[in-house]
Amino acid sequence: MACRISELVIDAADPARLAEFWSKVLGYVELGREDDGSIEIGPPGVGFGGPQPTLILSPSGDPRAGKLRLHIDVNATDRDQDAELERLLALGARPVDVGQTGTESWHVLADPEGNEFCLLHTRLQPL
Template sequence: MACRISELVLDCADPERLAAFWSEVLGYVELDRDVDGAIEIGPPGAGPSDGRPTLVLSPSGDPKAAKLPLHIDVSPTDRDQDAELERLLALGARPADVGQTGTESWHVLADPEGNAFCLLRSRVHPA
């Protein structure tokens, strides 16, 4: 018997804003909304038993003291990296400096709450 990742939970100040941002970035839709304000997003039609992980944006009043020890990497599905970078910047992402040299094949960005994520060069097939 093994486990699988079913949800990634991101504590945030504004779940609405981040759910909207990450839904646009990933092509996800809202799947669930808890009374505590958490919003779960995932691939259209995703369910708890289909094996596709979802993202839960959970409200938190705790200030972020440092960068997250885990970050998300994304890859373009239907365009090249430069075009996807422009799309992500237009959605509200911004360049982030985490000490990269400038010779990397990926771009380091931050979401609207400053959480770093990377845009990789390799194009992948849509899920």
């Protein structure tokens, strides 16, 4: 038996803002809020324990120190990469230079709080 990723926790200065952003990016819905200000989002109708991990946006006032050691990769499911890039930028993502050469098949972006993520080229089937 092995483990599987059930949820990812992201420290956030403004959990509500990031929950809204990532919900729109991933097609997730809010699953719950904790007294500490944490917000959990996940796939509609499935939630925690489904085939996709949920995200918990956890309040933190700690400044980020250096490059993230983990980042999220996303793939479009219903459009090509260029159209998805336009959609993500309209939602508030911004391009980030982390030393790319310009020949990569992916785009490096940051969410509204500067957390890097990549938009990969391959279109995936929706779950």
